[in-house]
Amino acid sequence: MDIILYIAIFSIGIVFGSFFTLAVYRIPRKEDITHVRSHCTSCNHRLEFWDLIPLFSYIFLGGKCRYCGEKIRPRYFLLEIFSGLVFLGLAFSRGLSIEMPLVGFIDLALTYLFVAGTFIIAGIDKENFEIPNGLILYELIVGIIYTIFLYATGEKILSNIIGFVAIPLILFIVDYILKKLLKDESKLPFGMGDIKYMAVIGLFVGFGAEILTIVIALLITGIVLAIQCGIRKIHMEQIPFGFYLSIAANIVLIAMPLIKNIIDCIEMIIL
Ligand SMILES: [Zn+2]
Numbered sequence: 001m002d003i004i005l006y007i008a009i010f011s012i013g014i015v016f017g018s019f020f021t022l023a024v025y026r027i028p029r030k031e032d033i034t035h036v037r038s039h040c041t042s043c044n045h046r047l048e049f050w051d052l053i054p055l056f057s058y059i060f061l062g063g064k065c066r067y068c069g070e071k072i073r074p075r076y077f078l079l080e081i082f083s084g085l086v087f088l089g090l091a092f093s094r095g096l097s098i099e100m101p102l103v104g105f106i107d108l109a110l111t112y113l114f115v116a117g118t119f120i121i122a123g124i125d126k127e128n129f130e131i132p133n134g135l136i137l138y139e140l141i142v143g144i145i146y147t148i149f150l151y152a153t154g155e156k157i158l159s160n161i162i163g164f165v166a167i168p169l170i171l172f173i174v175d176y177i178l179k180k181l182l183k184d185e186s187k188l189p190f191g192m193g194d195i196k197y198m199a200v201i202g203l204f205v206g207f208g209a210e211i212l213t214i215v216i217a218l219l220i221t222g223i224v225l226a227i228q229c230g231i232r233k234i235h236m237e238q239i240p241f242g243f244y245l246s247i248a249a250n251i252v253l254i255a256m257p258l259i260k261n262i263i264d265c266i267e268m269i270i271l
Contacts, residue, residue: 002097009091010084016116017083018054021076024123027132043068054080083119087112089254103153110146111253114139114204118246121197125242131193136200143203159267163202163210168195194241201249208267209252212259216248217241 019033025041026033038047045067051057058077065072094108117139125131147160172195175188182188190198202210221244256263 005096005098006088006091009096010088013084013087014054014080016087016112017080017119018052020083020116020119020123021079023120024079024127027120027134028124028128028130040065040067040070042070079119079123086115086119086250086254090115093254093257095257106149110142110149114142114146115250115253117142118201118249122243122246125193125240125246129238129240131197131242133196136193136196139197139200140203143200146204159206159208160203163205163207164199167202167207167210167214168199171195171198190241194245197242197245201245205249205252205256206263206267207270208263208265209256211266211270212263213245213248213252216251217244220244220247 022038023033025031038052039045040047042065045065051061051066055077058072058080061072063072063074063077064070090108090111094104094111096104096108117135121131121135121139124135143160143164147157150160151157171190175190175195178188198210198214201213205213221239221241224244225239252259
């Protein structure tokens with residue numbers, strides 16, 4: 001029975017992924033993400049239902065628009081698969097099964113809602129180097145609901161509150177001091193968008209996991225920069241740190257049940 005549940009979760013993940021690609025394309029362009037029918041971004045032809053089946057349409061159409069033959073960027077296809085895999089990973093790590101108590105289902109559902117935001121933020125930050133405030137607000141609302149849920153089920157929420165307030169405040173102060181010293185805002189380590197994003201991540205995962213997320217994001221950023229500099233000898237350019245924070249947050253969320261002890265340890269050392 002559980003296998004059906006997991007196939008369903010993977011499918012839901014892919015459908016969500018399909019919506020993420022649409023949101024990533026439309027939100028920065030201030031287009032409606034709920035009503036207007038999808039159209040090919042190259043020839044503007046309205047896309048029919050069968051052009052929009054996640055995964056399958058891309059495979060059967062050979063990665064091209066049916067109407068103008070323009071290549072559809074594989075990035076969208078990959079995002080759909082990744083989304084399905086992340087949904088599956090979260091279900092596995094939390095031991096999803098039919099017999100799971102209701103609390104477990106609610107926990108997982110709220111986690112999916114939060115992860116949805118991280119995917120859209122990742123896509124938009126990667127392409128536009130900005131994290132829209134509307135998405136931060138969305139993550140904040142999901143985070144508040146989740147914290148209330150934790151409190152209602154008897155969990156401690158101190159860690160979530162510290163994650164929301166303290167860590168971003170420290171980073172903000174670091175930024176502020178560096179701004180005074182460097183007298184150049186473009187050289188600051190974190191943008192305001194990144195700090196706000198860290199705050200809502202902290203609210204959802206707690207401050208121990210938040211620190212871990214930031215460390216992983218910095219590591220990935222470092223590795224990517226090293227590779228890029230090695231290959232293209234490029235100059236340091238703008239870094240979509242929100243993109244790396246999203247990846248790190250997803251890794252931490254999936255691994256959460258396994259690394260609970262490490263996270264508790266980080267929190268104990270600091271408090
Ligand atoms: Zn087209």
